[in-house]
Amino acid sequence: MDILVFALCLAIGIAAGYRNWLPPYLTSRSSWGLTAAVYLLLFLIGCELGSYRSVLEQMSGLGVQAAALCLGGLLGSALLCRIVGGGGGV
């Protein structure tokens, strides 16, 4: 899906929140809605992942690649933030 659609939805959401376009009973439940949407998506992706035996069988190889990304990302963030923010404070 186009990144522009995501950006547009985000902008509409911000405007709706900022200008109070939604009724109070929906406003008070928006955080709950966000959590529910994330859980629904994770569940659906989990279902698809489970039905792809080939991906599950490759898990050890994917795990090594994921571990490499994890370490690279962690150290890259830590190093650049240390350079930008200095060693002491932020």
Next chain:
Amino acid sequence: MFDPKPILVLLAGVILGAMGHLPEGFDDLIGPLLRGALILLFLAIGFDMGKEPRLWETLRSLSGRALMMPVAALLGSVAGGILTGITVGLPVGLAASASAGCGYYSITMILLKEAAGIEAATIGFVANLAREVLTILAMPLFVRYFGKAGALGAAGATAMDTALPFIIRSAGKEVAVHAFVSGVILSLIIPLSVPLIYRLLS
């Protein structure tokens, strides 16, 4: 504290899918379902941001260097991820976009599934979940070797919730506000930067 619910929800789906209990036609349905849910997700993220006027006031009151931290965390993560990703044979676009998740594993998995498929989504999920766990376990080491700013960067998006108590314990209370704001800003830019970086580098 670490919240296992997203992992349990995902695992429940994996078990159901592996047991073959999905309704007929599920494969055709999942694409439109995911797209619809993603649109709702972005609307809800935006709405949550918009209804918090204090968030915008806090952002305006912070110094330029404090606002640079989340950007540095994101760019450092992408650069580090590309370097290590190439060494294990991953395409640059996938390595960069998965690393751009900065520990926000649920959203990164969802976005990578839509942009690059189920394998990429799995790599993104495991990499970012491992980052969250490793950040918590090794926080004192990050403070020692990379300073408070480096530790805050390592925590990425988790600096606003899961990793915050560990940052405070290892780096002190004075970094709590900066850590929280850095995590919030990253959580706001990650949903757009993951698919954007994938698109630009693939």
